[in-house]
Amino acid sequence: MLTHRQLRYFVEIVDAGSFSQAAERLFIAQSALSRQVREMEQALQVPLLARDARGLEMTAAGRSLYADARQILAALGDAMARATHAQRGTEGTLQLLHSSSVPLVPALLALLDRHTQQHPGVAIEIAQASSEQQALDIDEGRADLGLARAPILRRRAALHYRPLYEEALVLALPAGHALAGQARVHVAALRGERFVATPHPERGGLGHAVAELCRAHGFAPQPAAVRSRKWAQLALVQGGMGIAIVPASMGALAPAGVRVLPLADPGSSSGVLALWRQEAPPLVQRFAADLQSACAPI
Incomplete structure (x- = not known):
């Protein structure tokens, strides 16, 4: 040879x-x-x-x-x-995951554009995954970095879990709903309403946060007959199938026919975390640092 x-x-x-x-x-x-x-x-x-x-x-x-x-x-x-x-960290492909409840808001889109302009050898591939699935995929090397909705219940020792920003939770309901004329709504007023977002206390992410918020006000959210854990929940609200509690960034993208109202109760908020491996290569470490800087004012 x-x-x-x-x-x-x-x-x-x-x-x-x-x-x-x-x-x-x-x-x-x-x-x-x-x-x-x-x-x-x-x-x-x-x-x-x-x-x-x-x-x-x-x-x-x-x-x-x-x-x-x-x-x-x-x-x-x-x-x-x-x-x-x-x-x-100047060349390669970064696999980025985000939860369906973490939309790519303008600040994040600006970061992606700026980062690829500054590092032309870096490509970024984006896919959706639940918060818990993100942690698993990153831990096992199938993805590099995640944008997950807190909380994540099953923590993995090899990952960083860094808070990026906190945002208000809002109520999404059909425009013809009896509460649609309110300026704001107390969570307790949602007792007996049907939730299309399938809140679940045993699963992390937005579903867990919503379930805990309802429990703190004395009731368990009741599931609607037709429901979804993904972005489709706003379409279900639009179709009159029920209501949903979603982050403000998600509520801002609600379709016509959906009324979005602030929640009146203190503590009605939800955080977003960045996840990446502690031993990640420089390409990932650099993007994670840029991400934390960009999200500070969100």
Whole structure:
């Protein structure tokens, strides 16, 4: 098997036109260079170079090897450069997850645009996953960083859980609902209402936060006949299937026919966390730092 060094030596000999000039360029003895070529010819069982009156000539096998060697050396050089850039955090692909209850608000979109402008070698792939699933995927290496809705119940020791921002929870209800004319609504007034968002105390994220908020006001949220844990819950509210408590950023994107009202009770808020591995590569660490800076004023 030929080595990277042998291929580099062979290309240098051909480019220089002689063993002596190649030896000077490579800062090695000419005899050592000749020995490397002999070993290559023995390994391939074909002659690669021949001397005649005109100087050094490649055989047919030598011409074939020279073309391939240049491609191999170029590819190896590119691979080494990419590996270096990836280690320095200047090149690579970042897998970003976000909960359906964490919409990509203008500040986050501006961050994504700014980050890719400043680091043109970095690509960002975005997908949705629940808060608990994000933690699992990042811990097991299927994703790099997550935007999760607090709380996350199953903490993993290898991950960072950094608060990004807190936002108010709001009530989304059909425009024709009896409460739609109120300026604000107390959570206790929602006793007996049907929730399309399937709050669940045993599952983290927004569902857990809503369930705990309702329990703090003396009742368990009742599920609607048609319900969803995803973005579709606002469409269900629009269709008159029930109500939902959602973050203000999500309520701001509600479709026509949905009335969004503030909640009157103190503590009606929900936080967003950034998740990433403690031993994440620099590419991820840099984005996480930019993310925390960008989200500070949200």
